[in-house]
Amino acid sequence: MMELQRWLGPWLASLALVGCSEASPAGKSDSAGSDGATATSASGADGIAASDTAASGSGGSAVTTAGGSGTAAGATGGATASGSDGSTGATGQAASTAGMASTGATTNGDSTSTTSGGGGPSYATLREAAAAANRLIGAAVDAAALADAGAQYSETLAREFDYVTPENATKWGPLAPTSSSYDWQAADAIVDFAEGQQQAVKGHTFVWHEQTPSWVSTSMSASELNAALKSHIETTLARYRGRMRAWDVVNEAVDVDTASGYRESVFHQVLGPDYIADAFRWARAADPDVLLFYNEIGAERLGAKSDFMYAMIKELLDAGVPIDGIGLQSHVSTHRYPAEADLRANIRRFAELGLRVNISEVDARTKNVPGSQEARWLMERIAFQQVVGSCVVEPGCEAITFWGVTDNYSWINEEGEEDPLLFDRSYMRKPAYDGALDGFLGLLPVRGANLVSNSDFASGATGWAATAGELTVAAAEGGTGNAACVSGRSDAGDGLLQGDLLEALQSGGPLAFSAMLRVDAPSSVEAALLIVEGGEEREFNIASRAIAQDQWLELSGYLGLGFEQAPSAIGLKLYGPASGVELCATAVQLQPLTVD
Numbered sequence: 043m044m045e046l047q048r049w050l051g052p053w054l055a056s057l058a059l060v061g062c063s064e065a066s067p068a069g070k071s072d073s074a075g076s077d078g079a080t081a082t083s084a085s086g087a088d089g090i091a092a093s094d095t096a097a098s099g100s101g102g103s104a105v106t107t108a109g110g111s112g113t114a115a116g117a118t119g120g121a122t123a124s125g126s127d128g129s130t131g132a133t134g135q136a137a138s139t140a141g142m143a144s145t146g147a148t149t150n151g152d153s154t155s156t157t158s159g160g161g162g163p164s165y166a167t168l169r170e171a172a173a174a175a176n177r178l179i180g181a182a183v184d185a186a187a188l189a190d191a192g193a194q195y196s197e198t199l200a201r202e203f204d205y206v207t208p209e210n211a212t213k214w215g216p217l218a219p220t221s222s223s224y225d226w227q228a229a230d231a232i233v234d235f236a237e238g239q240q241q242a243v244k245g246h247t248f249v250w251h252e253q254t255p256s257w258v259s260t261s262m263s264a265s266e267l268n269a270a271l272k273s274h275i276e277t278t279l280a281r282y283r284g285r286m287r288a289w290d291v292v293n294e295a296v297d298v299d300t301a302s303g304y305r306e307s308v309f310h311q312v313l314g315p316d317y318i319a320d321a322f323r324w325a326r327a328a329d330p331d332v333l334l335f336y337n338e339i340g341a342e343r344l345g346a347k348s349d350f351m352y353a354m355i356k357e358l359l360d361a362g363v364p365i366d367g368i369g370l371q372s373h374v375s376t377h378r379y380p381a382e383a384d385l386r387a388n389i390r391r392f393a394e395l396g397l398r399v400n401i402s403e404v405d406a407r408t409k410n411v412p413g414s415q416e417a418r419w420l421m422e423r424i425a426f427q428q429v430v431g432s433c434v435v436e437p438g439c440e441a442i443t444f445w446g447v448t449d450n451y452s453w454i455n456e457e458g459e460e461d462p463l464l465f466d467r468s469y470m471r472k473p474a475y476d477g478a479l480d481g482f483l484g485l486l487p488v489r490g491a492n493l494v495s496n497s498d499f500a501s502g503a504t505g506w507a508a509t510a511g512e513l514t515v516a517a518a519e520g521g522t523g524n525a526a527c528v529s530g531r532s533d534a535g536d537g538l539l540q541g542d543l544l545e546a547l548q549s550g551g552p553l554a555f556s557a558m559l560r561v562d563a564p565s566s567v568e569a570a571l572l573i574v575e576g577g578e579e580r581e582f583n584i585a586s587r588a589i590a591q592d593q594w595l596e597l598s599g600y601l602g603l604g605f606e607q608a609p610s611a612i613g614l615k616l617y618g619p620a621s622g623v624e625l626c627a628t629a630v631q632l633q634p635l636t637v638d
């Protein structure tokens with residue numbers, strides 16, 4: 043308990059805690075997770091902010107430029123591509139720590155690119171900006187909002203977006219309320235509207251564990267359920283043949299908390315995992331021209347869930363299953379979300395399978411970071427700029443769809459007014475809109491100076507301590523510069539602590555965290571901020587991943603920091619491996635994320 047306060051005294055007395063081997067209390071925090079640090083998406087278990095652990099480095103250190111080689115947007119359907127090469131000129135910087143593998147993207151943000159306001163190209167609408175970047179810009183459309191919300195809704199939708207996903211109208215339940223009838227009205231209205239505005243349409247979704255008709259149940263036999271699903275896919279594809287660009291065929295089939303790794307949906311329970319391949323095969327046979335997607339929630343970061351999804355998709359492709367693309371939903375929380383390096387490495391590995399990658403359901407929870415609306419909206423702007431920018435600088439990413447148009451109509455608001463979208467309740471452009479525009483220019487959020495002092499241990503252990511065990515600083519084994527290592531750890535919660543971050547972090551705001559870590563046995567590693575507020579210490583987990591043995595690997599994450607009351611101490615702790623495993627670190631960075 044109270045780890046930070048425990049170490050603060052020695053700190054203020056300016057003790058250099060080298061070689062500290064004093065025993066520490068069991069390294070548990072008193073409130074880990076309760077503050078929403080690992081908040082999940084509204085659908086529950088596995089939003090983007092879930093603390094999946096990650097696979098060891100998926101390689102690829104080059105950072106690509108945005109532009110011409112991207113998967114062509116609008117190849118089928120009515121999307122408009124500008125015909126330009128779409129180049130936006132943003133070139134990231136390669137990982138900076140020589141000799142150390144990383145997840146393969148920028149570790150610093152000293153981008154020299156211009157901003158939309160700084161003399162570079164500027165666009166009047168997202169639609170124009172996306173077309174110039176050779177990407178599609180999408181929105182989920184609620185049929186009732188389209189019918190009832192008035193002209194501002196439809197005008198905004200038409201002006202700003204060239205790709206439309208029915209938010210609910212093309213799900214199986216809404217389409218087929220009984221086993222012998224279809225209600226096409228809401229879906230038709232959306233498709234008709236989109237055609238009138240030269241917008242491409244993605245149908246969503248044939249197979250999902252939610253919004254399945256009530257007559258589809260585990261009391262059906264395998265042959266009955268197979269026949270019903272096949273017929274549904276064939277009937278729906280026949281109705282919209284030539285009018286849809288793409289379909290999400292299967293949605294959210296992965297659940298890494300089950301023994302099998304597959305979600306225990308009615309489909310999995312009755313049919314086993316074969317329903318996934320079958321659904322894609324039936325869809326291809328029914329409509330050879332429409333693009334077929336697999337869509338997933340909470341699989342944006344490198345981690346257990348995206349690793350399972352990657353292995354599953356690869357296996358399906360190897361077996362000849364017709365899958366054209368994948369969607370990473372990206373329901374983010376500004377509190378904690380994958381760093382650019384992580385998201386981009388994930389996009390890249392799916393693209394390298396020859397798949398189109400869509401960022402398919404972007405919105406942002408903003409309320410879980412305390413602070414003013416201005417501060418929350420700035421964090422949202424940076425989050426959206428990062429997600430859009432990451433898609434634009436990765437050639438395999440062809441589309442970004444927001445899960446709604448205006449904060450007036452969002453499923454996220456069912457749990458409180460989260461302000462999750464690009465337009466406010468009066469259809470005014472929010473800062474988030476400018477973030478998306480900058481993202482389409484290929485501009486990623488800019489990282490400021492590192493707030494962690496002695497971050498590479500050039501001054502020995504000054505400013506650092508071990509919460510238990512022994513801290514030594516020496517030349518990084520297999521790397522460059524110095525590293526700090528903690529040996530003799532007695533608990534997974536023990537590790538390396540920098541306790542003196544109050545001054546640097548007390549104003550909060552959006553931050554990028556990264557560190558290079560090395561362990562002497564395969565481990566899960568974590569980073570957390572320890573924050574003392576009103577005499578209570580809370581632990582805010584900001585990044586976690588699995589790492590292999592004896593390799594320098596990057597742990598990274600983006601976070602939004604805010605406080606209920608002024609903090610009296612802030613520290614950073616690196617920990618996670620089982621007791622006895624040696625944990626080494628260097629290049630520890632916490633950098634403010636800013637808008638140029």
Ligand code: XIL
Pocket residue numbers: 085209210293337339371403453
């Ligand atoms: C949501 C809709 O936005 C809500 O209106 C509905 O009540 C539930 O579904 N992942 C998906 C989407 O793939 O279909 C979900 O949409 C959000 C999570």
